[in-house]
Amino acid sequence: LKNRFNTFRFNTVPINKTIKTLNGYYGTCATSLKEIDAVTFNQWLKGKEVQLIDVRESNEFEQYNIGGKNIPLSVLRKRVNEINDSKITVVLCQSGSRSAKAIDFIQSFNSSITLFNLKGGLNNYNR
Numbered sequence: 001l002k003n004r005f006n007t008f009r010f011n012t013v014p015i016n017k018t019i020k021t022l023n024g025y026y027g028t029c030a031t032s033l034k035e036i037d038a039v040t041f042n043q044w045l046k047g048k049e050v051q052l053i054d055v056r057e058s059n060e061f062e063q064y065n066i067g068g069k070n071i072p073l074s075v076l077r078k079r080v081n082e083i084n085d086s087k088i089t090v091v092l093c094q095s096g097s098r099s100a101k102a103i104d105f106i107q108s109f110n111s112s113i114t115l116f117n118l119k120g121g122l123n124n125y126n127r
């Protein structure tokens with residue numbers, strides 16, 4: 001409310017160090033993120049062969065789930081090969097943010113998989 005700014009300066013050690021890669025970074029700003037709404041998702045479940053990947057933690061999945069395979073985001077790197085790349089895949093979580101991160105990672109591992117993020121996650125689906 002007071003519109004105050006603090007400026008910090010940082011130097012790299014050693015000076016002029018060049019960053020060449022972002023190891024282990026999987027952001028949520030994928031330009032190719034495809035989303036599916038709850039209505040279309042329900043239609044797909046009735047008529048298409050869809051693979052469902054729930055990236056919530058196991059305890060969340062046990063409390064409530066709508067089926068599919070539970071591969072928590074925290075272990076996705078170790079279990080990404082369990083995803084069938086020949087099926088349309090819908091990735092979901094509670095709100096849609098973890099599933100977006102999961103999609104970024106899965107696409108970096110295998111760009112041939114057709115992936116959709118459940119828009120708004122289970123929060124939106126349950127409405």
